[in-house]
Amino acid sequence: MVRDARRGGRLEELASEFGMVERALGDPAALADGREYARLTRRHRELLPLVTLHREREAVLSDLEGARELLADADMRELAAGEVETLTHRLTEIDAELEVLLLPTDPDDAKDVILELRAGAGGAEAGLFVVDLLRMYTRYAEGLGLKLGVLDASESDLGGASKVVAEVTGDFAFRAFKWERGVHRVQRVPATESQGRIHTSTVTVAVLPEAEQGEVGLDLSEVRIDVFRSQGAGGQGVNTTDSAVRAVYRAGTSDEIVVVCQDGRSQIKNREKALLVLTSRLAERERAAREEQERQTRASQVGTGERSEKIRTYNYPQNRVTDHRLEGEVKNFALETVMAGGLAPVVAALARDERERQLLEMGGADGGGQYGAA
Incomplete structure (x- = not known):
């Protein structure tokens, strides 16, 4: 079949690339170039699951061929038939897993993340939920080794x-957090509510993949750097030096972006972090502009089909978290588990939904689909 041939050819290409990446990682020149070594390491991690599955598939095919040959032996036929059934089932599972792994992936998945939480409607209650979400994300990150x-x-x-504003670092941080972008709504009785009435508040979450060096051209002549004394919780000695940094991009214009970093005690470190966040915001602004243009073009052709801005509701009285991007019972999760950092089932459900839609779109495009890079 054309589809099987296309997949086989793509797998061979990626297996060959994996071999080249492994050889390159052993090259002293790559070790000496930090940026290149990081790129190779990231690509190795991306390809490893696919190549491992591809190798298992080759082994299963070989075993299956041997088991089928034994079907001709009367003494071994029953045993061989069971082996053929088991191996055929595993081959079907492997092919399904490979189909998913060969889907086009987000090029930002392996990047670190700038996470921004902002209180929306709800006053003080919204501010309290910002802290609750931050605690949830911290536990979620820790559970993933981030x-x-x-x-x-x-x-x-x-x-x-x-x-x-926080930074999340580690393997595939953006892939773990990208589903959190949007408006999070909480429904609960605030501690200050004497009548026991349920209030609704919102928090906006932005998830920005950290921009790589050279991805966005930042002209430092357009950036004003202010230094001031750190404020708020930040560890011992936080108010003893003028270490906090404010970076203002194109101050006083419609393009203005303000970034503050006061976590580190070193002014130099805070300056580096502030410029990193600023660059990431500029990269996100450019991506958003491109996506909006694509959305408008698509809408003019097929109409809009966008989901609500509200992505998730945390209902405390009902001990339930509902993700509005999902459908059916799969969209509901236990609130206590989620708030304790148990976001993995939510993310897995969203990823499955995304992959199913990708498969449908690819299948409808040419009857077999184009297989993308891992």
């Missing part, structure tokens, strides 16, 4: 925060 560090936070009433 590191979440707060770069800047603006405190609000009752111990909440009107805004938090």
Whole structure:
């Protein structure tokens, strides 16, 4: 079949690339180039699951051929028939897994993340939920072996925060957090509510893949750097030096972007982080502009089909989290588990939904689909 031939050819290409990447990782020249070594390591991690599955498929095919030959032996026929059934079932599973792994992937998946949480409607209660979400994300990151560090936070009433900017670093941080972008709605009785009435508040979450060097041209002549004394919770000695940094891009214009970083004690480190966040925001602005143009073009052809801005509701009275991008019972999750950092089932459900839609779109495009890079 054309589809099988296309997949086989693509698998061979990726297996060959994997071999080249492995050889390159052993080259002293790659070790000496930090950026190139990081790129090779990231690509190795991306290809490893696919190549491992491809090798297993080759082994299963070989075993299956041997088992089928034994069907001609009367003494071995029953045993061979069971082996053929088992191997055929595993081959079907492998092909299904490979079909998913060969789908086009997000080129930003392996990047680190700038995470921004901002209180929306709901006043002090929204600020409290910012802190709750930050705690949830911290536990989620820890469970995945990722590191979440707060770069800047603006405190609000009752111990909440009107805004938090954090950095998440580690393997495939963006893939783990990209589903969190959007408006998160919480429904619960605030601690200050004497009548026991349920209030609805919102928090906006932005997830920005960290821009790579050279991805966005940042003209430092358009950036004003201010240094000031750190404020708020930031560890011992936070208010003893003028180490906090504010980076303002194109101040006073419609393009203005303001970034504050006061987490580190070193002014140099805070400056580096502020410029990193600024560059990532510029990259996100460019991506958003491209996507909006594509959306408008698509809408003019097929109409809009966009989902609600609200992506998730946290309903405390019903102990339920509902992700509105999913359908049926699969969209509901136990609130206590999610708030304790158990976001993995939610992310897995969203990823499955995305892959199913990709498969449908690819299947409808040419009857067999084009297989993308892993």
